[in-house]
Amino acid sequence: MNAILDLVLGVITSIGGFVEVGSISTSAQAGSEFGFQLLWAILIAALMLAMLTEMAGRFATVSRRSLIAAVRERFGIHFQAVPLAAELLIDVLLLAAEIGGAAIAVRLLTGVSFLWWILPIGLAVWLVLWLCGFSVIEYGVGLLGLVTLSFVVAAWKLGPDAGDVARGLLPSFADDDRTRYAFLAVSIMGATVSPYLLNFYSSGTIEEKLTEKELWINKTTAYLGVAFGSVVSMGVLVTAAMVLQPRHIIVNSYEQAALMFVPTFERWAIPLFALALGIGCFGAAVEITINAGYACSQALGWSWGANKPRREAARFAFAFTFVLLAALAVAMTSVDPLRLTMISVALTVVVMPAVVLPFLVLMNDEKFVQDHKSGPIGNGILAVVTILAGLLALVVVPLEILGG
Amino acid sequence: MHLVRDLLDKLVVDRHGREIGRADAVIVDIRPDAPPRVSAIEIGPAVLAYRVAPIFGRWMAGVEHALGIAEGRPLRIPFGDILDTRDRIKVDRAAGETVAAALEHRLRKWVAAIPGS
Numbered sequence: 001m002n003a004i005l006d007l008v009l010g011v012i013t014s015i016g017g018f019v020e021v022g023s024i025s026t027s028a029q030a031g032s033e034f035g036f037q038l039l040w041a042i043l044i045a046a047l048m049l050a051m052l053t054e055m056a057g058r059f060a061t062v063s064r065r066s067l068i069a070a071v072r073e074r075f076g077i078h079f080q081a082v083p084l085a086a087e088l089l090i091d092v093l094l095l096a097a098e099i100g101g102a103a104i105a106v107r108l109l110t111g112v113s114f115l116w117w118i119l120p121i122g123l124a125v126w127l128v129l130w131l132c133g134f135s136v137i138e139y140g141v142g143l144l145g146l147v148t149l150s151f152v153v154a155a156w157k158l159g160p161d162a163g164d165v166a167r168g169l170l171p172s173f174a175d176d177d178r179t180r181y182a183f184l185a186v187s188i189m190g191a192t193v194s195p196y197l198l199n200f201y202s203s204g205t206i207e208e209k210l211t212e213k214e215l216w217i218n219k220t221t222a223y224l225g226v227a228f229g230s231v232v233s234m235g236v237l238v239t240a241a242m243v244l245q246p247r248h249i250i251v252n253s254y255e256q257a258a259l260m261f262v263p264t265f266e267r268w269a270i271p272l273f274a275l276a277l278g279i280g281c282f283g284a285a286v287e288i289t290i291n292a293g294y295a296c297s298q299a300l301g302w303s304w305g306a307n308k309p310r311r312e313a314a315r316f317a318f319a320f321t322f323v324l325l326a327a328l329a330v331a332m333t334s335v336d337p338l339r340l341t342m343i344s345v346a347l348t349v350v351v352m353p354a355v356v357l358p359f360l361v362l363m364n365d366e367k368f369v370q371d372h373k374s375g376p377i378g379n380g381i382l383a384v385v386t387i388l389a390g391l392l393a394l395v396v397v398p399l400e401i402l403g404g
Numbered sequence: 405m406h407l408v409r410d411l412l413d414k415l416v417v418d419r420h421g422r423e424i425g426r427a428d429a430v431i432v433d434i435r436p437d438a439p440p441r442v443s444a445i446e447i448g449p450a451v452l453a454y455r456v457a458p459i460f461g462r463w464m465a466g467v468e469h470a471l472g473i474a475e476g477r478p479l480r481i482p483f484g485d486i487l488d489t490r491d492r493i494k495v496d497r498a499a500g501e502t503v504a505a506a507l508e509h510r511l512r513k514w515v516a517a518i519p520g521s
Contacts, residue, residue: 069415072426076413081456131520300449301415301426302508310521314511317521 006208007217013142014225015232019151020284021101022094022191023233024277025341028257030184031240032250033177036160036168039234041185043169045192046230048385050223052193052356053201055363055374055382057218060202061210063368067202069298070368071358083354084299086347087195088323091292094196094344095327098285099125100337104254105278108270115334122328125285129293129320134207134306137290141283148276151235154264158242165238183403186396187342190349192233196291198355203294207307215372239264253338289327293320342400349396352389360386405489407432407442415492416447416481418499425504427493428452428478445486445493447504448478473510476503 030038056067063070072080103117128137174181201222210218243260244251251257254277261269290306296319297304303313310317330340360382363374374382405411407430416424425447433443450468454461468474479502481495488494499505515521 072413073415076408077428077452077455130518300452301423301447303423310518311512311516314508314515317515318511 003214003217006214007220009139009142010217010221011224011228012146013139014221015142015146015149015228017138017142017145017283017287018226018229019145019148019232019236019276019280021098021277021281021337021341022194022345023188024101024236024257024280025251025254025338026184026187026191026345027233027236028240028244028251028260030188031237031242031260032244034174034181034184035241035245036164036238037172037174038181038185038188039165039168039237040171041188042192042230042233042237044171045189046226046233048189048388049193049197049230050226051378051381051385052198052359053226054219054222055359055378056198056202057205057210057222058215058372059362059369060205061215061218062212062370062372064206065368066206066294066298067199067358067362068295070362072299074362074365074368075358080299083351084295086351086354087199087295088292090344090347090351091196091288091295091323092326092330093340093347094194095285095288095292095323096330096335097337097340097344098281098288099327099331100335100340101254101281102278102285103331104337105274105281108255108258108274108277114337115332118328118331121282121285122324122331125282125289126321126324128286129290129306130310130317132306134204137286137306138204141286144279145283147272148232148280149235150261150265150272150276151232151239153235154261155235155238155242157264158239160238160242177403179399179403181403182395183399186349186392186399187345189392190345190347190352190396191341192230193352193355194348195351195355196288199294199298200287200291203291203298203304207305212372236260251338253336289320289324292323293317346396346400349389349392351393353386353393356382356386356389410489411442411445411493414489416445417492417494418497418502419487419494420498421494422499424495424497424499424502425479426452429455431480442483444480444482446478446480451478471507471510473503473506477506479504 060066099118099121102121103114106117107114239260243263249256249259258270258273261273265272293316294304297316302315304316305313362368411427411430414427416427418424427445428448428451429446430442431444431446433441435441450461450465453464468477481497485496486493487496
């Protein structure tokens with residue numbers, strides 16, 4: 001019974017925690033500029049994420065190591081130094097973007113400039129991490145995040161043509177502005193397959209003491225959670241496509257994105273969008289912050305864990321506090337959160353090969369995964385994903401310059 | 405034993421299983437009339453940073469000095485004090501009594517002063 005409860009909670013929190021500043025902004029831009037045409041990018045990104053998440057959970061369950069700890073141990077510091085530094089930099093930028101997104105959400109509700117909300121939101125993130133254990137962080141954030149299902153409700157009520165949606169799920173080329181189209185496709189991948197998500201998930205598996213007998217929970221949670229979560233992202237894209245594209249509204253800010261709720265929710269549109277954006281961003285901010293603590297501690301062999309009293313893992317507590325302060329400093333420069341998001345997403349794509357490649361080795365190393373190695377099909381798909389990640393990393397910077 | 409695979413970068417825990425750090429360096433004695441011998445492992449951010457690039461090592465040593473935690477660092481654990489290397493490197497030490505814990509102790513004073521820690 002507890003296993004079923006864990007599974008249900010795991011799937012629900014995956015749905016609630018799926019949508020954040022990156023997925024909202026890339027999906028809204030894709031929908032407003034290219035209609036349903038980029039739905040396939042969300043589908044492919046979700047398949048990649050589900051597979052990598054399942055592997056990260058299986059690896060952590062069997063080896064009792066998080067991804068970052070295992071990469072340090074298996075590949076050494078020379079391999080890890082640059083990707084780890086890049087991941088921490090992305091954490092800071094993405095965290096600043098999430099806090100900025102949450103601050104804009106509060107501005108939509110109150111009308112007070114978003115800069116005034118950055119420090120209070122940062123303090124709230126820190127308090128959650130200081131006072132709560134892992135379950136509260138994971139389940140609390142995920143359950144509150146269910147408000148993002150309003151994107152699915154909006155898309156459903158707008159009644160999109162099933163044939164058009166199905167055609168959007170098949171990869172296609174745009175008729176014009178192909179550079180922008182390709183840039184958005186790559187950005188959707190970067191926003192979905194975030195390195196922090198994978199290490200957060202593997203660390204969470206260790207925090208929750210999942211056993212090998214419960215690997216089916218990991219597999220089901222990973223695939224169902226990501227599948228349902230990606231439906232929320234698709235809801236953002238479909239709603240933007242049906243509301244914003246016909247009115248030629250391009251999403252250059254979150255305020256413009258909020259307009260996608262107006263036909264469905266009318267006077268509740270802005271408050272509901274603000275809640276969905278704010279809670280999605282706040283939840284992601286909590287997860288990114290604690291993941292920064294995980295990353296530093298696991299790479300250097302410090303004591304870590306959200307379930308440990310903070311005084312027993314002081315370096316871990318200091319690490320996540322420091323990263324949060326750095327992100328607040330970036331956010332306080334009044335840099336546009338949407339712009340920051342797109343830069344973070346592009347950087348994520350650049351480091352994606354270094355995130356994906358270790359899976360090929362780790363998931364086949366009996367010393368770590370014993371008899372839970374990946375099969376030929378899993379390895380084949382992973383090899384394709386690794387090559388795809390390499391190609392995306394090569395094209396993302398030119399695309400950012402030309403189509404961003 | 406493969407030094408890189410079985411020792412370097414592996415998690416080091418004390419006799420009670422508490423984290424001390426990672427094996428940031430392996431010290432090998434080169435002897436003129438005998439085969440090389442592994443004499444110790446070292447743990448410390450300056451050693452680790454030196455492996456990435458010597459300039460980072462010097463910079464990190466300067467940071468440790470500025471923080472007043474440089475004395476006795478890096479922690480050097482003789483090979484004879486290693487109890488087990490199979491899953492993690494278990495050493496015959498108590499984590500809290502080593503110099504590797506100097507920063508943890510320093511930060512703990514601040515952290516413990518904050519309610520809810």
